[in-house]
Amino acid sequence: MAQKPGTMAQMRNGTSGGDKRQYETEVIILNQCRKLNGQIFIQRDYSKGLDVQFEAEYPARLTEKVPRDVWENTIVRINRIFADAEAITPQTIFETVLGCFTCYASYAITKSTYRRKLDELQEFLNRENREIYHHVGFHIRNPMERGLRVLEISLLSRQGETPRDDVDSPGGAIRTI
Amino acid sequence: MALMTQRLLDEEIAIDEETERSRDTERHETHVNQCEMSSSFSATSPSTSSAYQLEEHISAPRATPELPPSDPKRRKWQSHPGRNRFGCGGRLVCSRSHGAFVVTVILMIATLTVYFVFDAPFLWGYSPAIPIVAAVLSLIVITNFFATSFTDPGILPRVDNIEIIEMDRQQANGNGINDVAHLRPRFQDVVVNGEHVKMKYCTTCRLYRPPRCSHCAICDNCVLMFDHHCPWVGNCIGLRNYTYFYRFVFCLSILVIYLFASAVTHISLLAQEMPFGDVMRKTPGSAVVIVICFFTTWSIIGLACFHTYLLCADLTTNEDLKGLYRRKHRPTPPSSTPSTSAATNSSVGHSTKNPFYAGCFKSFFGRLFKSRFPSLLDARGYLDPHPTIEIRVPKKSEKSIENH
């Protein structure tokens, strides 16, 4: 892995065959993007209680890249997945009761509703990233990596692109104090 | 009897609070250098140092790239900075202080053994159902006990340097202040269901604790829905293991009463046939069971009632003992409120109403029957200091090739 400050991305030949020939995969080292460009943090929305929800407000740094309604669609879908995961349904009650009667052996075997919703979230994020956000240089990360406290959107920088607009030097991240 | 449990819990909390205060001043080095743990059941040893925020703030960005290329086999639990013990490759999580835990295990096993050796065979003669019920109850109690002890209580992982730096930068840009002290106020006000709730900044974990989250002084972690640290169980009680804990306490209170009643029945039946002295010589175990159950039963029943009340009122032990939502604790008069929050108006402060309370029935079942919250620790996940992502770009993209 090249760690030179100049190289932000490494090229790798696309390996997928068939119709995906015209694409290739580019590996981006996330930490370098983060240091150069910063990130967008979407904070938790506690206004309705402790259930996991994220603020639906449109982040200023998405302007001119992602239309407002596209972003709103994404964040509403994310919030709905979490709302479904936290809801009490006959299924979750059954899960709990079954767990009690089997001395929690069923917990070890089956996935919880929440877990399945998180898998759904990961799938959804992958699709949204691939179809919308990667094209305009964003990457929505799975909030599990930040302990469900914040939703992190990384700003990707590919080779040759100038980093962050509001800071002049690449060392901007360190400059703040 | 409620008083007794209250006192018991008070002690637990008092310890928590005291150590938290002393700990708040200390700071942890959050670097990945804590590689000492290699065996499958070893403990992290956090190296505390009282570095200034500022110092760490500067050194943080420099330190990150110098990290040694980490062994890809290392999992997240192996560098967990809190005082926890992990077992089974990160599947089991518990506190490092385990003195009382051992006492509980020995007491439970001893009582049950004595019961099944002395009382159960005799009662089997009357009705096999009696010992079978006892066995089933014991099984439920034991599984819930170990589930409470070894489940991650809802530990909030600490914040890494990159996020801190970026947050500070964004705040500094937004407010135009370059002072670290102003950058992170001690409290953040958040409105939950129309009530103001304060989110305190945790200097150890470097995050604003979400509402109802508290820092366990014994385990040195922020725990979601922190209830209390239970030394008898050897773990914090929080969001993820509260249901196990409640079932444990509830079933244990039934079990203790059941064992007590069984032993008393056994002795009184025998006493009809022979003098009391012979009874004692014949089943000394029954007397032991009676004594143990008699002395534990009050506190356990009290605890079960207390937690049933907490579930119905949608409170945590932590909140109840602090009296957060009680009127008499309505804080200091408006004149003496700290200047930062006085800017809005006097309604900011401790709310008198519990903003999380959604009705007795709903609270009770809500907390018991929600789907299991995932472990945020992701203890079995691999450490990845240099995460990469793959994106698909058009092959003939001039941008990415010509600029090379």
Ligand SMILES: [Zn+2]
């Ligand atoms: Zn903390």
Ligand SMILES: [Zn+2]
């Ligand atoms: Zn603890």
